Amino acid sequence: MPTPLPPDWSDRLAIDRAHVWHPFTQMQIHEADPPVPVVGAEGCDLLLANGERVLDGISSWWTCLHGHGHPRLVSALERQAARLDHAMFAGFTHEPALELVARLRPKLPPNLTRAFFSDDGSTAVEVALKMAFQAQLQRGEQGRDRFGALRGGYHGDTLGAVGVGELENFLTGLFSPLLLACDRLEVPEDPRREIQADLTGWPARLELARRNMQGFFAEKGERLAAFIAEPLIQCAGGMRMWPPELLQELRVQCDQHGVYLILDEVATGFGRTGTFLACEQAGVAPDLLCLSKGLTGGTLPLSMTWATEAIYGHFWGTPASGRAFLHGHSYTANPTACAVAAASLALFDDEPVLANAQALAAAMREAFTSLASHPAVRQARSLGTLGACRLVDPATGKTHAPEARFGWRLHRLALDHGLLVRPIGDCLYLMPPLSTPPERIREAAEELVHLLNN
Ligand SMILES: Cc1ncc(COP(=O)(O)O)c(C=O)c1O
Incomplete structure (x- = not known):
């Protein structure tokens, strides 16, 4: 279960619901599932209004390099x-x-x-x-x-x-x-x-x-x-x-x-x-x-x-x-x-930004190696600091039907477990800030295995 929001957020979310149009979003989904309020960021983490800290596993749409608030x-x-x-x-x-x-x-x-x-x-x-x-x-x-x-x-x-x-x-x-x-x-x-x-x-x-x-x-x-x-x-x-x-x-x-x-x-x-x-x-x-x-x-x-x-x-x-x-x-x-x-x-x-990226790349390869044999995963791969795989239904080995919105559900579930991922269709990937400590990637892979098991 997600940690509840502080009460003052209900008024703010009412403004969002009444007046805001979010990118790449069928706005109807936010009727039942409002956007997640984010109130801060530190290093490779985003800080959510409900007090949770999540690893920015996609560098806030592939932008963040050295960590937030450097x-x-x-x-x-x-x-x-x-x-x-x-x-x-x-x-x-x-x-x-x-x-x-x-x-x-x-x-x-x-x-x-x-x-x-x-x-x-x-x-x-x-x-x-x-x-x-x-x-x-x-x-x-x-x-x-x-x-x-x-x-x-x-x-x-x-x-x-x-x-x-x-x-x-x-x-x-x-x-x-x-x-x-x-x-x-x-x-x-x-x-x-x-x-x-x-x-x-x-x-x-x-x-x-x-x-x-x-x-x-x-x-x-x-x-x-x-x-x-x-x-x-x-x-x-x-x-x-x-x-x-x-x-x-x-x-x-x-x-x-x-x-x-x-x-x-x-x-x-x-x-x-x-x-x-x-x-x-x-x-x-x-x-x-x-x-x-x-x-x-x-x-x-x-x-x-x-x-x-x-x-x-x-x-x-x-x-x-x-x-x-x-x-x-x-x-x-x-x-x-x-x-x-x-x-x-x-x-x-x-600073050794590119050397850190190499260390991150090695951790990413390891992380996707640990995911590669999972029955819900196909085609695990990596290049540099970017790791990706295809998500399938383990029962059939086929891609989930779009109406199941498996990627979106995984995204929301992962947020409750300290991780921001946002699959593109059936592609689950990690592209974290270059400054992310390699052990955070190992933990993220363990979390993903856990989420895919349940
Ligand atoms: C390769 C590539 N080119 C261009 C763009 C567009 O960039 P922006 O969203 O900043 O307009 C993107 C965005 O994801 C991209 O991945």
Whole structure:
């Protein structure tokens, strides 16, 4: 049984029920099951209004890196907000943006030299799509009015981003009359990431996927402005881990067909996969890179789209040339968010953040190894600090029917046992802050086994 809420929360929840519309939610569920009030956060834990402490097993939607309320991020926020909270970025510049750029640039592939700021992952993707299309036009490629993307990808919820995403739900289907023209390519999951890997026939399947990719570009390449992909893990698509060899082939094909490669590291960036960027593991550098979520360590919204000098060059001209990139947001390069992001990057330099992530990755592998043989679990796998598996009904070995809302029930039950997980469909995963002590992951795995047993 959940611990009851203090009485003063009943009035506040009445306001929520009367006036608030929550994201990704069929609001009817909150009639019987109101949203969980959260009143604080410390390190890798969220503190709930009922006095419970829960491990933030999904880094508050994959944002939190160094733990909640890290003193260096909090003091950067306070200092900057008091000095210059916000100023417009068109025609102005400021120290926090420049410090952030100076700290981040050396951590990125060297070909990415130009940073454009926006507010969240979706807008970082919008910027990349618009930049790619306009750059193609301005370098004289008139017929490139389509995009390429991976099947089952997710790049955000604005219409441009939805147009290049593809999840088997309304996100793509319902809005299809409004979306960009997009050609989709399927890549296989990489069985080498699985704990109980069956590699029978894998080299042949990998080769087939490579030839399929070559065929896709031979047929569609000349119409594509850019191809967008989440490197190595399609996160919202159900933590689909795909082979680095195919990311390398994607780079080759984009080069051969004059297509810009956009890598969306909104979820995979900042150490989640064990390296600073996931694309490093394939030795691939994109033409456009989207970053957000962990950019500020999970404290404030901010995003960046990094471009090559060649792309930047296609926008260069006199004011009358009409070549400028006419895009921006009220809060572009918000100084407070930039200062926090710079402080988060300083932590990567001053503390063993990536070494801690490696230790966390080892604990994650162990945790999913202990889950792998559970009868309710299939396809347990991990990559870096991210572990995932498929949940099935142990009686039938099949996925639970959607109407059973098994994932949601597990989410609510786990909260009563000190753990925040939020399965995506049948995919149960952990993606905790990089600073999470490895023993907390062992405990989380034990708790999950216990919950799945009951
Ligand atoms: C890979 C990827 N791109 C883009 C986005 C959109 O980011 P935001 O929710 O900040 O708009 C997400 C969000 O989960 C994501 O996982």
